[in-house]
Amino acid sequence: MFLFDTLSLTFVALIFFAxxxxxxxxxxxxxxxxxxxxxxxxxxxxxxxxxxxxxSANALVFLFFWEIMSLSSWQLILTEPKExxxxxxxxxxxxxxxxxxxxxxxxxxIVTNGDLEISFAQMKIIASNFAYPTMLFFxxxxxxxxxxxxxxxxxxxxxxxxxxxxxxSALMSGVMLKVALYGMFRFxxxxxxxxxxEWGIFILIIGSITSLVGILYAMSEHDIKALLANxxxxxxxxxxxxxAMGMIFDALQMHTLSTFAFIAALFHIFNHMGFKSLLFMxxxxxxxxxxxxxxxxxxxxxxxxxxxxxxxxxxxxxITALPPSNGFLSEWMIFQSMLSSSNITNDMSLKLTIPxxxxxxxxxxxxxxxxxxKAYGISFLGLHRSTNAKHAHxxxxxxxxxxxxxxxxxxxxxxxxxxxxxxxxALFVSLGMPxxxxxxxxxxxxxxxxxxxxxxxxxPLILLGALVGITLxxxxxxxxxxxxxxxxxxxxxxxxxxxxxxxxxxxxSGVMRRFFTWLYQPQEHFIKQNLAGHTTKFSDxxxxxHIKPLFERSLYENxxxxxxxxSYWVYRLAHFxxxxxxxxxxxxxxxxxxxxxxxxxxxxxxxxxxxxxxxMISVKxxxxxxKK
Amino acid sequence: xxxxLTTILFLILLAxxxxxxxxxxxxxxxxxxxxxxxxxxxxxxxxxQKETIISEETSSITRYAPFLVLSPLIVxxxxxxxxxxxxxxxxxxxxxxITGLISLSTFFLMLLGLDSASAFGGMGSxxxxxxxxxxxxxxxxxxxSVSLMAxxxxxxxxxxxxxxxxxxxxxxxxxxxxxxxxxxLVAENGRIPVDNPETHLELTMIHEAMxxxxxxxxxxxxxxxxxxxxxxxxxxxxxxxxxxxxELSAPLAVLVFILKLFFIATLxxxxxxxxxxxxxxxxxxxxxxxxxxxxxxxxxxxxxGA
Numbered sequence: 001m002f003l004f005d006t007l008s009l010t011f012v013a014l015i016f017f018a019x020x021x022x023x024x025x026x027x028x029x030x031x032x033x034x035x036x037x038x039x040x041x042x043x044x045x046x047x048x049x050x051x052x053x054x055x056s057a058n059a060l061v062f063l064f065f066w067e068i069m070s071l072s073s074w075q076l077i078l079t080e081p082k083e084x085x086x087x088x089x090x091x092x093x094x095x096x097x098x099x100x101x102x103x104x105x106x107x108x109x110i111v112t113n114g115d116l117e118i119s120f121a122q123m124k125i126i127a128s129n130f131a132y133p134t135m136l137f138f139x140x141x142x143x144x145x146x147x148x149x150x151x152x153x154x155x156x157x158x159x160x161x162x163x164x165x166x167x168x169s170a171l172m173s174g175v176m177l178k179v180a181l182y183g184m185f186r187f188x189x190x191x192x193x194x195x196x197x198e199w200g201i202f203i204l205i206i207g208s209i210t211s212l213v214g215i216l217y218a219m220s221e222h223d224i225k226a227l228l229a230n231x232x233x234x235x236x237x238x239x240x241x242x243x244a245m246g247m248i249f250d251a252l253q254m255h256t257l258s259t260f261a262f263i264a265a266l267f268h269i270f271n272h273m274g275f276k277s278l279l280f281m282x283x284x285x286x287x288x289x290x291x292x293x294x295x296x297x298x299x300x301x302x303x304x305x306x307x308x309x310x311x312x313x314x315x316x317x318x319i320t321a322l323p324p325s326n327g328f329l330s331e332w333m334i335f336q337s338m339l340s341s342s343n344i345t346n347d348m349s350l351k352l353t354i355p356x357x358x359x360x361x362x363x364x365x366x367x368x369x370x371x372x373x374k375a376y377g378i379s380f381l382g383l384h385r386s387t388n389a390k391h392a393h394x395x396x397x398x399x400x401x402x403x404x405x406x407x408x409x410x411x412x413x414x415x416x417x418x419x420x421x422x423x424x425x426a427l428f429v430s431l432g433m434p435x436x437x438x439x440x441x442x443x444x445x446x447x448x449x450x451x452x453x454x455x456x457x458x459x460p461l462i463l464l465g466a467l468v469g470i471t472l473x474x475x476x477x478x479x480x481x482x483x484x485x486x487x488x489x490x491x492x493x494x495x496x497x498x499x500x501x502x503x504x505x506x507x508x509s510g511v512m513r514r515f516f517t518w519l520y521q522p523q524e525h526f527i528k529q530n531l532a533g534h535t536t537k538f539s540d541x542x543x544x545x546h547i548k549p550l551f552e553r554s555l556y557e558n559x560x561x562x563x564x565x566x567s568y569w570v571y572r573l574a575h576f577x578x579x580x581x582x583x584x585x586x587x588x589x590x591x592x593x594x595x596x597x598x599x600x601x602x603x604x605x606x607x608x609x610x611x612x613x614x615x616m617i618s619v620k621x622x623x624x625x626x627k628k
Numbered sequence: 629x630x631x632x633l634t635t636i637l638f639l640i641l642l643a644x645x646x647x648x649x650x651x652x653x654x655x656x657x658x659x660x661x662x663x664x665x666x667x668x669x670x671x672x673x674x675x676x677q678k679e680t681i682i683s684e685e686t687s688s689i690t691r692y693a694p695f696l697v698l699s700p701l702i703v704x705x706x707x708x709x710x711x712x713x714x715x716x717x718x719x720x721x722x723x724x725x726i727t728g729l730i731s732l733s734t735f736f737l738m739l740l741g742l743d744s745a746s747a748f749g750g751m752g753s754x755x756x757x758x759x760x761x762x763x764x765x766x767x768x769x770x771x772x773s774v775s776l777m778a779x780x781x782x783x784x785x786x787x788x789x790x791x792x793x794x795x796x797x798x799x800x801x802x803x804x805x806x807x808x809x810x811x812x813l814v815a816e817n818g819r820i821p822v823d824n825p826e827t828h829l830e831l832t833m834i835h836e837a838m839x840x841x842x843x844x845x846x847x848x849x850x851x852x853x854x855x856x857x858x859x860x861x862x863x864x865x866x867x868x869x870x871x872x873x874x875e876l877s878a879p880l881a882v883l884v885f886i887l888k889l890f891f892i893a894t895l896x897x898x899x900x901x902x903x904x905x906x907x908x909x910x911x912x913x914x915x916x917x918x919x920x921x922x923x924x925x926x927x928x929x930x931x932x933g934a
Contacts (some may be wrong), residue, residue: 126680130640143669300687320731321728323725323728342776355926358769370760377743447720454780456724457720457781457782471692474698483845484678487684490744490746490841492746497732499745502747504750509754511757607711
């Protein structure tokens, strides 16, 4: 019933690392939740169900805990059900998570032959005898990626994650998405193992698009938690890219490179859990002090909330993959494994395709810097943009403890990278892949080598030491210089420096928004109050921008429309008079006869057109009838 | 080891001279009386002696960010390819680390812009984030292509490899990568088609807008950071794309290296004098060109092997 192998235990460790700081934070957050019992009940159910998912040993237990996990997180979104948005988000989440569940169920019903209690090893035998493995693959990724939030099944995520209380958002983004990825690891390795090359390429494409789309919407977002949720989508994309590289190399029989890429994916999973939880905790702390998610209403919070500000900065540096942070190391590994594509010898088109994924990943990195400069700079720096921000002060001790603990976790990922990689390596060895730890750290733990590319080396600790050393040296020489300092207001062209003279978040992302107009298609709302007798001078003006995600606008809303049309016709069908049903039977009979004639006597256009006309006329007269 | 450290110190000292040289060449071409090559030092010493005015609206970020802007760039100086045969060099540090460190420096510069609560700072940060987001993919692809030709991803080793066995057979892709890298050099250092370092007009500023509120020592630090950044890019360009002279005897090699740096500076000056600054929304076209050349270089290398 339960299984405790290396893969499971790795994810158990991930859940524990995420949960322990989160418990402190949650305890500090609790006084601000109205329905405490409801919250606590679902909170702990949620954590235990995630643990259950990663240790389950058969499909029945897996699906059971998976469903408990979905339902408890759904209820957690509804902790504060006063806003209409929250209810809509919960509905959307409920629908999407069960959409994925259907595919998982289909997958399991096929690979278990209906007996859900058999072990993974037995599933593998059934799956290898199944005639259409690609169908199984699609069921699997539809099931898991709809939970993990890969494009185009990501649209629910920026609504659902922010709607939950912040500790839960941290868990959902930090851990629940990873549990979905655990599912991919588990069933791709244990059940569907020999992968065709195409599967890897498919995931690579999905991953590249996901990372770009995620970060582009994060860039344009003004709700801090939705921004972070969009950035989670981006990171899932990055993890999927690494995962896909592993699959591609495995399909090409380049096993050490494959292990390297999978280790990179797993490392990024651990990293993303750390910094994203930390960012959500920071966002929760701000939200809790200012009572708004609107980034435009923050500003200057670094003065009143120093600990939140510094942990947030730390996480921001890490998530934007700046050296020497742990985020940089995992992204470095992913880049290295993509560069190893130059070792592919027999597939030129693949070799030419992977640079496009490199492009996507590099672009994502650049946009991530812009996004987090915006998120950090607008919220924490400058002047207070609202009275709420002015009255903010540092959060309580327990919440601070939670944030500091998580920051320590992120730091330990940075400092003890070799140790973590050692365990990840052991994990993949247990899955039957070659060990690469000795190749990554050939001489000592100070320099990390890449595999396959000649000479790709990074030395995180030396880099950290050099940066800290030189910065301290500069600081001391500044102190030693004994510079006279004077304090005065910022110059703003002779006007009084105030919160209004600052750049806003809308303004900050304005350049990007204009460049990517084709994607965003923003709706602008510009209201201004002109002074009497003037056409250009105005007393006050309000400019807001609303961006509805492209996928929601095109894919989801059109699906909704199509479903509406179909259900309308089904409704019509169910409410016909009896004569019409008779007419339909007559029409079907006609169709059968005509098609029989075509099959039996060959096709000719003249008779086809004639018969088609007869059919249409009889449908029009007998079934549709007059318009009322 | 001594040569290694001397080289770093020498490059840091050369940095302000190079920027002054660009300016002097431009002035000469405009029939103005050129500034002295030591103008950079004069500015620096003057700024250091001035009192520093710190804005009341800023936070501790302004206190520390200037140092964090400069220190990653100084760290990069230790990883550059050697200029003299036989000197010690850090062979292994790869290009991602270098681009990452440059991004780290830019990250703090952008925060600095947002910290002063002025509209200019935010405007500069916003534009800089836009440009650097587009620079990133071109940079990674160009470096990927060069490292394929050099047979090593470590920048130091790649420079040495290129100098020792120049890849004659890959001339085409080498040239494409060179064009791409030159565009990046111009874009990253805020030279004219992308940014005009000499004006303080809000329509055109990118880099200057972010640091508008800094004075005294802080301004001196940021100015030296931008000159060091130029030297980093120029010496990368000269080691990777004009890889000759390394084999010569030490004094001659240094001379050739300096000449190459001044040649690059002259190129930049001529470019600045002959083009107008691009509109902000035209910059993606230029950087897109660089991305296209990087792709071309990779594809030529893979498909044609040329």
